[in-house]
Amino acid sequence: MTVEAAHPPPAVAAAEYDIRLIGLTKRFGDDVVAVDDISLDIDRGHFFALLGPSGCGKTTTLRMIGGFEEPTEGRIELGGVDVAPLPPYKRDVNTVFQSYALFPHLSIFENVAFGLRRRGVKGSQLRTRVIESLELVGLAGLEKRKPRQLSGGQQQRIALARALVNRPRVLLLDEPLGALDLKLRKEMQLELKRIQHEVGITFVHVTHDQEEAMTMADRIVIMNGGHIEQLGTPTELYESPRTAFVAGFLGVSNLLEGTAVAEDRVKLADGTEVRCPREVLGGRSGTVQIGVRPEKLRIGEGAGNTLSGTVTESAYIGVSTQYILDTPAGPVTVYMQNDRPGGQVATGERLTLSWSPESTFVVDTQEGTQ
Amino acid sequence: MTSVAVEARRPRRSAPAKSLAFVRRHLLTLWSVLFFGYLVLPIAVVAVFSFNAPKGRFNFQWEHFTFSNWTHWNAIPGIQSAVQLSLEIAVIASILATALGTLMALALVRYGFRGRGTTNFVVFLPLSTPEIVLGASLLTLFLNFSTPLGFKTILIAHVMFCVSFAVVTVKARLVGFDRHLEEAAMDLGANEWTTFQKVTLPLIAPAILAALLLCFAISIDDFVVTYFVAGSRVTFPIFVWGAARVATPPQINVIGIAFFVIAVTAMLGNVFVQNYRAKQA
Ligand SMILES: Nc1ncnc2c1ncn2[C@@H]1O[C@H](COP(=O)(O)OP(=O)(O)O)[C@@H](O)[C@H]1O
Ligand SMILES: [Mg+2]
Secondary structure: OOOOOOOOOOOOOHHHEEEEEEEEEEEEOOOEEEEEEEEEEEEOOOEEEEEOOOOOOHHHHHHHHHOOOOOOEEEEEEOOEEOOOOOHHHOOEEEEOOOOOOOOOOOHHHHHHHHHHHOOOOHHHHHHHHHHHHHHOOOOOOOOOOHHHOOHHHHHHHHHHHHHOOOOOEEEEEOOOOOOOHHHHHHHHHHHHHHHHHHOOEEEEEEOOHHHHHHHOOEEEEEEOOEEEEEEOHHHHHHOOOEHHHHHHOOOOEEEEEEEEEOOEEEEOOOOEEEOOHHHHOOOOEEEEEEEOHHHOEEOOOOOEEEEEEEEEEEEOOOEEEEEEEEOOEEEEEEEEOOOOOOOOOOOOEEEEEEOHHHOEEEEOOOOOO | OHHHHHHHHOOOOOHHHHHHHHHHHOHHHHHHHHHHHHHHHHHHHHHHHOOEOOOOOEOOOOOOEOOHHHHOOOOOOOHHHHHHHHHHHHHHHHHHHHHHHHHHHHHHHHOOOOOHHHHHHHHHHHHHOOHHHHHHHHHHHHHHOOOOOOHHHHHHHHHHHHHHHHHHHHHHHHHOOOHHHHHHHHHOOOOHHHHHHHHHHHHHHHHHHHHHHHHHHHHHOOOHHHHHHOOOOOOHHHHHHHHHOOOEOHHHHHHHHHHHHHHHHHHHHHHHHHHHHHHHO
8 A cells, every 4th residue: 555645746767755555464473464455755854753552653654774683574675776675773863762771880971972983983083973963962071971961952962963863864853752751842832843954864753743843844644444545745644544543542533424425515414515625525525524513613604615514512611612512413622712701602502613615624434444 | 657656756765665665766777686686697707717726626616816727828738729729619500600690681581483482481480409318419410421420520510500690680671671772782783792782781780790700609618519519529618528527627618708808808999990880881
């Protein structure tokens, strides 16, 4: 299965792919399929996020790219070369481990210098590059310390410096911010993005935090149960999720069952017909599921699609109020701005909702639907 | 509980109550001192009697102080060669056993191979088998293979029972070892051997050193197993045992205390180095 981005970036030559995974599969024992036939191209210089719930095979994928886990099937190409038979120390990638894995018996300087020494860099050149790398992460001056004398956030930065100092083709990061508290995490998200921009190295960032992936990555691939659900830019994935899983994993969405009755028309369970862009429906026929994000819904009649229902629940969340409506096509969530006093709607009241056909997406009902 | 009772009684402060309170408060200290004395007293006696100048052949009664036992430590025929043999065996056996034990521990912790459970069990056998049984069965084995008894058989026996201690000591350290450290080294361009040298070895070094010292201490004072497999060779413990039937020269105390001091110094040195490294890290 090859997953293509909906809008590929302006013609890139095949050699410009930094990483190419082809039919990559990893089985542990007979019954655990951690990674299931993944094919994926990662462009040079991109900030790429591997996003998915815990246990979906992100770490295993990363470990196969790094060389710590042998693929059961498939190929891994780095810059056009098949690296599957190569040990980790012969691959031009570096990893930032979730546990940081700083060498406790070595000073910060020697930790960062470790990779350079293995490549025979010595003397003043070694020193310059180590200091440069520490400056990049904002920790110059700590080189005499031992890892245990640093805070979690500082250790995280050292792990980053230690990997980046080797100027690898690709940097792999396995939930690098997972152990940090929320404030530090937000700070490091911006910091990582700045550093990636500065060094221009391809980053493959593993995370289970959809917000983190959305804010940091140019490209996101969403994984679920060992396979790829969808690949695209954060906007593409949010605006036009192609599976129910993606729609549900990235924010809240309303999914309604219906039947395709024309190239751009779906009849919902209650008989209401809704319009959606032709390319979104993509020539489907029979039973389909359409979706619309709660914030795209307007209360009241309007141009485009409409749907009515009874308010069954309301929750006040400050700037807006969230209502859940019971419609003949299924439950629908909608947000309403609290822009005027007394604008609340009581439970039991009937409401009519409207939205633009362009905000409608269609998800596959068979594969990947939960 | 005790301290609560003491607090409650404080206002009255009668003399017997006060002394009772004192005893209660210092019970743990007293107990510790007694126990420490129990441990140290025999050693102290041996040490003191190494400076004795006994009248007869037995060094059981204090006569007067002398340094001559220390300056003439090898004045007893056979003692020097016995000490030498014990030292040689202990040094070689502890190095071999620690090297073997470290490799076995690495294999046992790192790799899932067929027979791992069995190996784990077999490693524990020498630790739990009575020495007398071990010695007797080793002798049977050597006789069956018509191996001439002597230096080699002593060495084989010592390596055998020391290995288990080395394996257990190093394994304990490896179990808590973060495998990602080795992966990180490889990720940064170190091959298997460099990774072992630069990361694995420095991190398990304290355990290896501890295993070495432990093996040395166990080997140098082993009597039971050694007696079975020594043939005509005489190690220091065998010498002492032989000598004790006709005489106990104070030189035995001298050698004993010397070994003790060396062993304790080495252990303290190890503890000190580890504390220093922990503070540095
Ligand atoms: N060494 C292993 N042996 C057996 N199963 C494993 C091993 N590593 C991972 N798995 C299984 O593979 C699946 C994917 O794991 P992982 O790649 O760590 O997921 P993620 O990083 O997305 O949380 C999980 O079900 C996990 O239990
Ligand atoms: Mg993981």
